[in-house]
Amino acid sequence: xxxxxxxxxxxxxxxxxxxxxxxxxxxxxxxxxxxxxxxxxxxxxxxxxxxxxxxxxxxxxxxxxxxxxxxxxxxxxxxxxxxxxxxxxxxxxxxxxxxxxxxxxxxxxxxxxxxxxxxxxxxxxxxxxxxxxxxxxxxx
Amino acid sequence: xxxxxxxxxxxxxxxxxxxxxxxxxxxxxxxxxxxxxxxxxxxxxxxxxxxxxxxxxxxxxxxxxxxxxxxxxxxxxxxxxxxxxxxxxxxxxxxxxxxxxxxxxxxxxxxxxxxxxxxxxxxxxxxxxxxxxxxxxxxxxxxxxxxxxxxxxxxxxxxxxxxxxxxxxxxxxxxxxxxxxxxxxxxxxxxxxxxxxxxxxxxxxxxxxxxxxxxxxxxxxxxxxxxxxxxxxxxxxxxxxxxxxxxxxxxxxxxxxxxxxxxxxxxxxxxxxxxxxxxxxxxxxxxxxxxxxxxxxxxxxxxxxxxxxxxxxxxxxxxxxxxxxxxxxxxxxxxxxxxxxxxxxxxxxxxxxxxxxxxxxxxxxxxxxxxxxxxxxxxxxxxxxxxxxxxxxxxxxxxxxxxxxxxxxxxxxxx
Numbered sequence: 271x272x273x274x275x276x277x278x279x280x281x282x283x284x285x286x287x288x289x290x291x292x293x294x295x296x297x298x299x300x301x302x303x304x305x306x307x308x309x310x311x312x313x314x315x316x317x318x319x320x321x322x323x324x325x326x327x328x329x330x331x332x333x334x335x336x337x338x339x340x341x342x343x344x345x346x347x348x349x350x351x352x353x354x355x356x357x358x359x360x361x362x363x364x365x366x367x368x369x370x371x372x373x374x375x376x377x378x379x380x381x382x383x384x385x386x387x388x389x390x391x392x393x394x395x396x397x398x399x400x401x402x403x404x405x406x407x408x409x410x
Numbered sequence: 411x412x413x414x415x416x417x418x419x420x421x422x423x424x425x426x427x428x429x430x431x432x433x434x435x436x437x438x439x440x441x442x443x444x445x446x447x448x449x450x451x452x453x454x455x456x457x458x459x460x461x462x463x464x465x466x467x468x469x470x471x472x473x474x475x476x477x478x479x480x481x482x483x484x485x486x487x488x489x490x491x492x493x494x495x496x497x498x499x500x501x502x503x504x505x506x507x508x509x510x511x512x513x514x515x516x517x518x519x520x521x522x523x524x525x526x527x528x529x530x531x532x533x534x535x536x537x538x539x540x541x542x543x544x545x546x547x548x549x550x551x552x553x554x555x556x557x558x559x560x561x562x563x564x565x566x567x568x569x570x571x572x573x574x575x576x577x578x579x580x581x582x583x584x585x586x587x588x589x590x591x592x593x594x595x596x597x598x599x600x601x602x603x604x605x606x607x608x609x610x611x612x613x614x615x616x617x618x619x620x621x622x623x624x625x626x627x628x629x630x631x632x633x634x635x636x637x638x639x640x641x642x643x644x645x646x647x648x649x650x651x652x653x654x655x656x657x658x659x660x661x662x663x664x665x666x667x668x669x670x671x672x673x674x675x676x677x678x679x680x681x682x683x684x685x686x687x688x689x690x691x692x693x694x695x696x697x698x699x700x701x702x703x704x705x706x707x708x709x710x711x712x713x714x715x716x717x718x719x720x721x722x723x724x725x726x727x728x729x730x731x732x733x734x735x736x737x738x739x740x741x742x743x744x745x746x747x748x749x750x751x752x753x754x755x756x757x758x759x760x761x762x763x764x765x766x767x768x769x770x771x772x773x774x775x776x777x778x779x780x781x782x783x784x785x786x787x788x789x790x791x792x793x794x795x796x797x798x799x800x801x802x803x804x805x806x807x808x809x810x811x812x813x814x815x816x817x818x819x820x821x822x823x824x825x
Contacts, residue, residue, distance in 0.1 A: 290438070290772050298765075298823055322780045322795070323764040343794060344762035345824060389764060 273365050276357045277373035284377040293378070294346070301349030307341035318397055320390030323347040327394050329401040334362050334409065336402050340394065347389050350374075350382055354391075358398055363409070366402035371395065421723045426715065427804045429455035441774025444809045449594050449753055449800030450778055451644045452625060454708075458648055461707035465700045472696055474673060488699055491706030492689070495654045498709045499639060500630040505688040506662060508655040509702050513621035514544040516640030516655030517588070519692060520617050523665040524586065524638075525552035533558040533585045536576075538600070539565045539790050540593045543783040545619045549588060558585070562786060569596035569745040576605065580612045587616045591623035595782040595798065596745025597728075597753030599627070603634050610635065615661065621645055625802065626724060626751045628717050631656050643701065647803075648708030652701040655692075662688050669694040720803045724752035727801045731810040738817055740825070744796050755782075755796035758817065761824045763795040769823060770797070770816040777813070 271279070287293040311328040318325040323344035330337045338359045342348040357373065358366050374383050383391055427433055430453045437443050445453060465487070471480035473488050489504070496507045510516040529535070535549045539562045549560045563579060564572045571589070580587075587609045591602050606616045615637035620629060624641040631639050638661070643652030667674055667685055671694035676684040685691045712720070731754060735741050740759030758766060767779030780795040781788045788795060799813055 294769065294772065295823065322767075323762060324794070344764040346765050346768050 273357055273361055273369050277371070277376075280353060280356065280373050281376045290378075297349035297353075297379075298345050299349070300352040301342075301345040301347075304341070304348050304352040304355070305339070307339050311339060312341065318390045318393045320347075320393065322389045325351060325390035325394045327397055329398070331363070331405045331408075332360070334364075334405075335360050336363050336366050336398070336405055338398060338401075342390065344389065346382075347391060350379065350391055351394065354395065354398070363402040363405040367399050367406060369399070421719055423723065423804060423806055427806075429457065429711075430804055431456065433804060437774045438772060444775045444812045446799040446801065446805065446809065446813060447776045447778050448625070448645070448802035448805075449622060449782075449798060451650070452647050452802050453804070454649070455647055455711050457711050458704045458707045462649060462700045462704040465703050470699070473699055474690070484699060487703045487706075488697075491703045491709075494706040494709045498629065498713075499641075499654065499656050500632050501656045502632060503659065506656055506659050508657065508662075508689045508692045509697050510640070510653040510655045511651050511698070512642040512644065512653035513619055513640045514548075514642075516638075516653055517545055517617065517619060518548045519655060519668040520638050520640070520657070520665075521548035521552045523668050523692075524615075524661065525549070525556070525558075527665050529553065529556045529558045529585050531557035532583060534581075534583045535560050536563055536579055536584055536587045536589075537561075538563045538571050538589045540569065540571070540596055540598065540784060540787045541588070541590060542594050542619065542621070543785070544621075545588050545590060545617075546786070549586075563589075565787075565790065568747050569593065569598045570747045571598075571600055571605070573601070573604075577608060580609060580614060582612075584609075584612065584614050587614055588619065589616070590619040590621070591629075592620075592626065592751045592753075593745065593784075593787075594622045594753070595755050595784045595787055595796065596747065597750040597755070597800075598745055598747035599623070599749040599751055601749075602636065606634055606636050622751065622753070625712075626717070626721055637661055643705040643708060646708055647711060648705040649698075649701040651698050652705045654705075659688065662692065667691050667694070671695040673697075715803065723803065724801050724805075727805055727807065727810055728752040728754065730807055731799065731801075731813065734810065734814050735817065738814075738821060740821075744791055744793065752801035753798065754800075755798045757793060757796055758821060759825060761820060763797045765824055766797045766817075766820045769820045770813070773812075773816045773819065775813055775816045 312326055316326045316328050318327055323342055325342045328339045340351045342351050374380050432453045435443050469483050471484045473485040492504050492507050496504045501507050553560050563576045592599050602618050609616045617638040618636045620639050620641040625646040637658050639656040641654050644650040674686050674691050674694040676686050742757045744755040763779040770777050778798045
């Protein structure tokens with residue numbers, strides 16, 4: 271699936287929730303289910319520091335695709351990380367670099383991507399795109 | 411005891427809430443707002459907002475330099491506000507009462523002006539482990555320049571300054587002790603009077619960060635005998651961007667100005683500039699006139715209720731909420747000092763503060779989560795942060811119950 275198809279799928283998935291509580295219960299579930307990040311990647315270099323919660327992001331290259339693994343110390347942040355992974359993981363570097371992540375807004379969670387929230391997510395997305403750009407430059 | 415009951419019974423919180431229109435709203439469509447983030451900033455009563463409005467509509471002119479009617483009127487109002495602040499802190503003279511932008515600004519002024527005059531290479535500034543970054547970083551900046559260092563006084567598990575350690579740390583190299591009166595994260599009320607007396611035995615001046623004490627405690631700078639005392643207007647129901655720094659005249663005379671500009675000068679030539687008298691020497695440029703006058707209105711407001719009655723009301727909320735929270739399984743209150751102001755920092759089991767805070771917010775309960783600008787303190791307790799509920803004069807037991815309801819929801823979702 272392309273990045274936009276993934277986003278569309280998430281938007282549909284969230285459209286069934288009737289109130290915020292159901293939505294958050296789902297995000298918490300996603301957070302708990304996120305594939306654990308290998309211990310060796312829980313390192314300072316992979317740490318995306320936020321004021322409120324911390325995110326670890328590891329990136330690798332497979333063919334032209336970027337492969338991410340990530341984690342957070344807060345469950346809600348982890349759930350949002352899981353959504354980001356669904357959209358951006360294992361996608362062509364070029365697509366990741368130019369992606370427009372509109373789904374967060376559409377599912378009513380854009381407050382979590384506001385810089386004042388400082389939960390590490392904004393920096394994580396920035397970092398994901400930077401990795402993509404770096405891999406593109408390397409393969410060019 | 412009877413008096414305490416009387417104070418409590420006569421405290422009409424519903425009536426007081428009418429002074430704060432901001433509290434009347436619902437958030438996220440259906441939840442009546444519960445504002446428990448007073449430690450970060452308190453809401454403003456109509457009396458304060460109306461004072462600002464009236465000033466701008468009817469009295470504004472630049473102060474201290476006009477011969478005309480409006481300027482004199484504005485100057486008088488501003489200086490009356492200064493007198494109110496002097497009374498509020500029981501400072502001996504109005505010239506020892508400086509208007510600032512807030513506590514951070516006041517501490518920066520002292521760190522810069524006192525630090526540059528008196529700190530030398532190898533000297534020490536003592537701060538406590540529970541200081542807000544605002545009472546650490548300004549000292550670090552000046553110490554780094556000079557080759558001095560900032561040394562933390564340890565605290566115990568309850569979140570109280572280790573007084574024995576403190577006494578043993580005072581010595582000839584220590585040039586300043588900078589501590590808060592009330593901890594913004596833990597709520598601890600520090601025994602600053604005793605600490606000041608001890609420092610003075612060694613000839614060391616003391617700055618008290620009073621950002622959190624001003625809205626809760628009666629401040630008496632003469633009784634404390636502190637050398638500097640900094641407070642913020644916005645935490646005591648006054649406007650943002652206002653504050654007061656009290657400094658003993660002997661220090662304010664001795665230390666150089668913080669900023670140069672208009673107002674703070676006596677004469678200026680290209681060869682030599684001489685400085686104005688106190689307090690103007692430290693008040694360069696056109697100040698926040700409306701804010702200063704409205705800070706005076708906030709002081710009037712607090713006095714009209716009585717700080718002792720406010721403290722009694724808040725203590726009731728503190729005890730009520732603490733007791734109820736402790737019944738929640740896995741509850742850990744960070745900061746259990748014997749003497750506390752109405753601040754409760756807590757963690758529930760392994761639940762991350764961000765997760766707890768997000769759910770509370772969705773239920774209309776405004777608390778603060780994170781490290782509260784006290785990272786060294788979080789490191790001391792080896793925690794990523796806390797959830798902090800901080801009460802103000804308008805909070806109620808019903809709101810404490812809403813917090814409890816929120817906490818139970820958090821436990822249900824994450825526990």
